[in-house]
Amino acid sequence: MFNAFRSILTCGLLGLSTVGQAQPTPSSRRDVADLYASLCANCHGPKMEGALGPSLVDDIWKSGADDAGIARSIREGQLASGMPAFSGALSPQDTRALVIYIREQGARRRSEAASIAKPVADKPVRSELHAFKLETVAEGLDTPWSVAFLPDGRMLVTEKAGRLRVVEKGRLLPEPIAGTPDVWSRGQGGLLDVAVHPDAAKNGWIYLSYSDPGANGSAMTAIVRGKLREGRFVEQQTLFRAPPGLYRTGNVHFGSRFVFDGKGHLFFSIGERGQKEDAQDLSRPNGKVHRIREDGSIPKDNPFAGREGAIPSIWSYGNRNPQGLARHPVTGDLWETEHGPRGGDELNRIEPGRNYGWPVITYGMNYDGTPMTDRTAQEGMQQPVLHWTPSIAVCAADFYTGSRFPQWKNDLFVGALAEQEVRRLRIENGKVVHQEVLFKDVGRVRDVVSGPDGYLYVVFNDPDRLARLVPAPALEPASGKAPGAKP
Structure with a gap:
């Protein structure tokens, strides 16, 4: 993809004509x-x-x-x-x-x-393996963050300001669900992820993550579950809330996403709240991926459950701001996407007890263009499976499990905020063997979800809407794939 310096230079990389060792200058935070x-x-x-x-x-x-x-x-x-x-x-x-x-x-x-599709007005476009249209499902939303599907076909959409909305038969219902938690809606904080229990048709549980307000302007990501009844969020239970003394001020890096593993566990992520060093501190919940049981209790086999002083729900640490979690439908592996600083967005395969390095190692630098560290690897710290440098502001991730786009089966789809993209990643033997940008520049992609109806759903910010990818058979290549596309 990127390559390094070519035979390099008649006059020297840094514009100096003197042959030999350049004169030392003091190290500084130079832009x-x-x-x-x-x-x-x-x-x-x-x-x-x-x-x-x-x-x-x-x-x-x-x-x-x-x-x-x-x-x-x-x-x-x-x-x-x-x-x-x-x-x-x-x-x-x-x-x-x-x-x-x-x-x-x-x-x-x-x-x-590059020539990359920018779908407009439901106009069909062709990708490497499938043609599709981007079809609007619901508008009138206010900074939507996540979408989930109820057993009866309705959809739940979170709005960052704290509202849980319902989309029914393609129509956004005017009234939000009442009784949801009060949220700290500042900066990146607010009502974040929503997930429906895999057996919700029987038990009715709905899970929410949100920025919970604390004392003196502080906040931390918290997890609750409840049920819907007559337009209200009822039987609410708090599954995870950090001790008040661990809440942080600042309005960045709350995470967060959910994944059920089908074995009675719930994974969720919390960003490091802009406090880099906290990601390495096992006595703090931020900058981590967590695992609890679906009722909020702690599994005894969690990697730090028996360690004195450690938060027992921690599953992995050294994670900067994880806003994507997805479970591979075949292998069951847990995959995570996290925002880097300027450069160094990461795709990680999350394993119990592992340290993913932030902020000790990173492929990025400070947002202001000054250096952060020269270390991209260190013993005892995991390397990302893939990093995006420069950053794409990678956000949500989900594996496609439907049948409407058969050649996308089990591929990972990730959304990007800054680059306004949806990317398809093919993963084989734990490695990304191919990437494709499906489209870009139609809005900041906040969430991407494989729907139970086989469509791929996308939550956009700026402009705010819920949309989905639907097949466009008239444009399908006869072979089912574009020339040169990797199988």
């Missing part, structure tokens, strides 16, 4: 754009399109084909080509930030040149 402009643009051009030196965004490379190759070229130089080594001039963090910045510019160039 990577300013760093590039002052040291790199003279040779590679202000937009990395090439000047005295070659382009860095044309995907033609001769040396190094990964992040490590780019970093090595920066550190060690290419003396035969006139490029000095910069290990003494740039900190490892600055070097990593430059790698990310080059990735961002290359991705932007490719995105501008």
